[in-house]
Structures are given as C-alpha cells and as structure tokens.
Amino acid sequence: MTGMMDTSHQQFLLATLPPSRGQIRLALGIAAALLVVFFIAAPFATIQLQRVDGFVPAYQSIYAVNDLITAALIFAQFTIVRRWALFALAMGFLYTALIAVAHALVFPGAFAPTGLFGAGVQTTAWLYNFWKVGLPLAVIVYSLLKDDRSATSASQRSPGFIIFSGVAVVIVIVCGLTWSAIAGERFLPSLLSGDAVQYDQATLRLVAVLQVSLCIGALLLLWFRRNCVLDLWLMVLSFTLVLEVTMSSFLAGGRFDVGWYSSRVFALAASIVVLIVLLSETTTLYANLARSVLRQRGAREARHVTMDAMSASIAHEINQPLGAIALNGETALLCLTGTTPDLDEARAALHCVVDASHRASAVISGIRSMYRKDSHGRAWLDVNGLVREALTTTEIELRTHLVSVSMEPHNELPQVFADRGQLQQVFQNLIMNAIEAMHATPERSRVLRMRSDIIQDSNQIVVSIADSGTGIGEKDKNRIYEPFFTTKSTGTGIGLTICRSIIESHGGVLQASANRPSGTIFEVVLPIEAAG
Numbered sequence: 001m002t003g004m005m006d007t008s009h010q011q012f013l014l015a016t017l018p019p020s021r022g023q024i025r026l027a028l029g030i031a032a033a034l035l036v037v038f039f040i041a042a043p044f045a046t047i048q049l050q051r052v053d054g055f056v057p058a059y060q061s062i063y064a065v066n067d068l069i070t071a072a073l074i075f076a077q078f079t080i081v082r083r084w085a086l087f088a089l090a091m092g093f094l095y096t097a098l099i100a101v102a103h104a105l106v107f108p109g110a111f112a113p114t115g116l117f118g119a120g121v122q123t124t125a126w127l128y129n130f131w132k133v134g135l136p137l138a139v140i141v142y143s144l145l146k147d148d149r150s151a152t153s154a155s156q157r158s159p160g161f162i163i164f165s166g167v168a169v170v171i172v173i174v175c176g177l178t179w180s181a182i183a184g185e186r187f188l189p190s191l192l193s194g195d196a197v198q199y200d201q202a203t204l205r206l207v208a209v210l211q212v213s214l215c216i217g218a219l220l221l222l223w224f225r226r227n228c229v230l231d232l233w234l235m236v237l238s239f240t241l242v243l244e245v246t247m248s249s250f251l252a253g254g255r256f257d258v259g260w261y262s263s264r265v266f267a268l269a270a271s272i273v274v275l276i277v278l279l280s281e282t283t284t285l286y287a288n289l290a291r292s293v294l295r296q297r298g299a300r301e302a303r304h305v306t307m308d309a310m311s312a313s314i315a316h317e318i319n320q321p322l323g324a325i326a327l328n329g330e331t332a333l334l335c336l337t338g339t340t341p342d343l344d345e346a347r348a349a350l351h352c353v354v355d356a357s358h359r360a361s362a363v364i365s366g367i368r369s370m371y372r373k374d375s376h377g378r379a380w381l382d383v384n385g386l387v388r389e390a391l392t393t394t395e396i397e398l399r400t401h402l403v404s405v406s407m408e409p410h411n412e413l414p415q416v417f418a419d420r421g422q423l424q425q426v427f428q429n430l431i432m433n434a435i436e437a438m439h440a441t442p443e444r445s446r447v448l449r450m451r452s453d454i455i456q457d458s459n460q461i462v463v464s465i466a467d468s469g470t471g472i473g474e475k476d477k478n479r480i481y482e483p484f485f486t487t488k489s490t491g492t493g494i495g496l497t498i499c500r501s502i503i504e505s506h507g508g509v510l511q512a513s514a515n516r517p518s519g520t521i522f523e524v525v526l527p528i529e530a531a532g
Contacts, residue, residue: 018399019232027236030273034266038243045251045259052256053109059264060104066271067097073278079159085145089234091166092138096131098174103127106182119182126181129207132245136214139234143221146231208249215241233277240270291393324356380415381423383463383526387450390427394435401435402443408451413461416526422502426510429495430465430522437469437520459528460508466521471514480512 019027071093078086104110106119106127115123219238222231244266252259328349335346391398391405398405431448438446449466472480480496496510503510508526515521 019229041262046253047258056107056110057104060100064097064100066275067093070275085142088141092135094170095134099131102178123181130177132211136218139218211245237270321356321360328352378419384409394431403446406449410452414528426499434467437467463524466515468519
C-alpha cells in the first residue's frame with residue numbers, strides 16, 4: 001500500500017475512459033434542453049417563415065467544418081489505439097461533412113438560382129436524406145465493433161495509409177451519391193412537390209421511418225454497450241438526430257417553415273456539442289496527463305535525491321564511529337590474546353566500542369531528522385481545499401479505475417499552519433494508494449470516502465481517507481511505515497514513511513485502521529495551532 005500506482009498500461013483516451021458523474025449530468029441536461037425546444041417548436045412546425053438564401057451555405061459551412069474537425073480528432077485517436085470502431089466513426093463524420101458541402105452547392109438559391117452542376121428539383125432532397133443516414137450507420141458500426149476483441153487491432157499497415165484510403169473512399173462515395181442525385185433524378189421517387197418547396201408526404205414518410213429507425217437503433221446499441229466518454233456523447237448525438245429527423249420529415253410541411261429551420265438548429269447543435277466536448281475533454285485529458293507525468297517525474301527525482309543524500313550522509317557521518325569501533329575492537333583483541341592479557345586496557349577499548357556504537361545510532365537518528373523541515377514556507381491553509389485539489393489532480397486515475405468519491409467536509413473546519421506542497425503530497429499519495437487497493441474490488445463497490453472533522457477535546461482536525469479495498473494484512477499492519485517495506489512488486493516502500501514524517505513534522509499523527517466491512521482508513525490528524 002505504500003507506493004504510487006503503475007499506470008503505464010492504461011489508455012487515457014476518450015474511447016476508453018469512463019465518464020464522470022458530472023459528464024453524465026451534463027449530457028442529460030443537454031438532451032433535456034433539446035427535448036424542451038423540440039416540444040416548444042413542434043406545434044408551430046408548419047408555419048412558413050421568410051426564405052433566407054444565405055442561411056444554407058452559412059449553416060452548412062459551419063456544420064462541415066465542425067464535422068471535419070471531429071473526424072480529425074477521432075482519426076487521431078485511431079492512430080493511437082488502432083480500433084476499427086474509431087475508424088468507422090471518423091469515416092461517418094467525414095462523410096457528413098463532405099456531403100453537407102455537396103448539398104449546399106446544389107441547393108437552389110445558395111450559389112445559383114436552381115443550384116450548381118445542373119441540379120434538379122429533387123436533387124437536394126435526396127442528398128439531404130443520403131446525408132442523414134450516414135452518421136447513424138457509422139454509429140451502429142462503431143457500437144458493434146468497439147467491444148469486439150477480434151476488431152480492436154487494425155492491420156499492420158501504417159495508420160496514415162489506412163486513413164488516406166478511408167478518406168479517398170468517402171470522397172468517391174460522396175461524389176457518386178451527388179452524381180446519382182443529379183443525373184438519376186428522374187428515376188428517384190419525388191420527395192418535393194412541383195414548386196420545390198412543399199414536401200411529398202407519402203414518399204417522405206417512408207424515407208423518414210428508415211432514418212428514424214437507424215437513429216433509434218444507434219441510440220439503443222450505445223445505451224446497452226456504453227462504457228466510455230465517447231459513447232455518452234454519441235448517445236446525445238443520436239438522440240438529437242432522432243429529434244431532427246422527426247421535426248424535418250414528420251412535422252415540417254416544407255422548406256423554410258419553423259420545422260425546417262428547427263431541424264437544422266438541432267443538427268448544428270448536436271455537431272457543435274460533440275465537437276466542444278471532444279476538444280474540452282481532450283484538453284483536460286492531456287492537462288491531467290501532463291500533471292501526472294510531472295508528478296511521477298518529481299517523485300522519481302525526489303527518490304533519487306533522497307537516496308543520494310541518505311547514502312552520502314550515512315557514508316560520511318557513520319564512517320568515523322565505525323572506524324573507531326573497528327580500531328578499538330582490534331585493540332581489545334590484542335589485549336586479550338597476549339601472554340599476559342591486559343584486562344584493564346581491553347575493558348577500556350570495549351567501552352570505546354560501546355561509545356562509538358552509540359554515536360553511530362545518534363548519526364542515524366540525525367539523518368532521519370534531517371528530512372523534517374522547519375516552519376519556513378508554511379502558511380495558514382484550508383485543508384478542505386487541499387483535499388479537493390488532490391482529488392482534482394488524481395481525477396484521471398479515479399475515473400480510469402471507476403472509483404466513485406464521497407466527500408464529507410466539515411464546513412467550519414479551521415485552518416492549519418502547514419506547508420501546502422507537503423500536505424498535498426500526503427493526500428495525493430494516500431488517494432493513489434487507496435485507488436490501487438481497490439483494484440481487485442468489484443467496480444460498483446469501489447468507493448473512496450474523504451471526510452474532515454474537528455476533534456474538540458484535543459483541539460485538532462482529522463482528515464480520513466477510507467477505501468473499500470482488500471485492507472492491510474494482520475502481519476503487515478505494524479510494518480507499513482517502515483522504510484523500504486512494501487507489499488507491491490513495483491513499490492519503493494518509502495511513500496508512507498515520507499507521509500508520516502511530513503505529518504509528524506507538522507506536529508500531527510498519521511494512523512491507519514480497518515474499514516468495515518472491507519478496506520482501510522488512513523487518518524491525518526493535525527493541530528489547529530501553528531506547529532512549533
């Protein structure tokens with residue numbers, strides 16, 4: 001329980017990282033807000049609004065750029081984890097971005113009165129429907145492949161070649177669909193009436209049923225197979241697509257009415273939300289990874305410095321008493337092995353041996369106390385704030401190992417006079433130890449409880465860190481603070497030793513006890529007054 005946990009084999013990516021409770025609440029809030037907007041707009045869906053020719057190119061340019069960036073972010077994750085599921089999803093976003101551009105080019109009034117490339121009345125309607133089936137299909141393929149172990153590793157070809165080939169295939173598909181919608185217009189069923197504004201409801205509803213079925217299928221697959229941040233936000237996307245298709249195909253009466261504009265707002269909102277979340281989560285993720293790397297590097301350097309200083313101190317300080325012990329021991333032997341043993345001289349030499357051994361013991365005690373710092377650099381601190389900072393720093397590890405946190409702070413906890421960096425080191429180490437202790441615990445039982453309180457009788461505060469792990473063995477509970485003692489193959493055995501040394505230097509106590517029914521509780525007890 002004494003070392004920092006090994007996270008070298010964890011994949012801190014949105015495709016593998018579990019969502020936090022805050023993210024789940026945010027996703028539900030966004031979905032609820034979109035649903036409210038849907039119900040507000042639904043009764044007015046057929047009301048005709050003013051035609052704005054610049055709306056389509058502006059809207060679809062934003063949409064295309066958003067989906068291109070989203071595709072690039074997912075392709076970037078594919079280059080790292082090489083999962084075909086991510087590749088399929090990125091292809092879906094790339095497809096929607098490119099076909100949105102094609103749809104804007106042939107839309108009547110956007111760039112030409114009847115659209116570019118000789119587009120006809122039905123061209124844009126069919127391109128729109130081709131557009132809206134792409135992303136649900138990609139999400140369905142992603143859902144089916146993401147947990148398939150046989151599909152988790154891409155081929156031995158380079159990621160760049162695979163992505164280049166995928167992009168080429170998508171471009172060919174989009175160009176082919178655009179050409180078929182233009183050249184084969186007379187062979188396709190009519191979706192618009194002769195005025196190219198009102199919908200042909202009979203045909204449109206059949207196509208809409210297919211689209212809604214795909215969107216609901218994608219949503220249900222994600223719901224039953226969800227396990228990461230990316231799944232959560234793809235569910236929000238699929239839900240929004242259901243609202244969009246329902247509004248545009250079942251409720252809207254034609255182009256430029258309330259339903260038509262509202263459906264475009266839903267599509268754009270879904271695209272922007274997913275992109276913002278991906279960018280935000282990626283930035284947060286790499287910030288946490290950077291802090292983790294810096295923390296590990298600092299801990300490694302601290303260990304090296306500590307070992308070097310300890311070795312140099314022991315070699316320098318203990319050399320003289322050891323030399324005296326050896327010299328006086330040899331003298332005592334000579335005095336006892338002669339023809340006429342000099343007992344008085346031997347006794348004096350042995351007394352010198354005892355004195356030298358006492359000096360060696362004092363040297364070792366002095367080396368240990370050398371690492372206890374004085375009050376320089378200390379200040380009055382809010383311990384609850386330090387605990388929250390430690391939880392924020394270890395957020396990635398908590399989420400990766402599916403550990404839920406229960407925070408029970410004492411709202412009127414007094415400040416303590418302490419070194420911020422040292423106390424943060426203690427809390428972070430204890431939290432990381434607790435996370436590792438719960439590695440073998442079932443996911444739903446992994447709970448980290450942080451609690452602060454005041455000990456009225458002794459004028460002290462106590463911060464407890466309780467886990468629900470395997471606990472400390474009976475034979476080890478009296479040894480966990482010993483230097484270099486560890487129960488882990490990768491541990492150094494100095495983590496808890498340093499933690500207790502820091503707490504004791506602040507005039508406090510670090511103590512451990514069993515948690516019921518399982519786990520361990522570490523309590524950090526600190527005096528409220530300044531440590532003297």
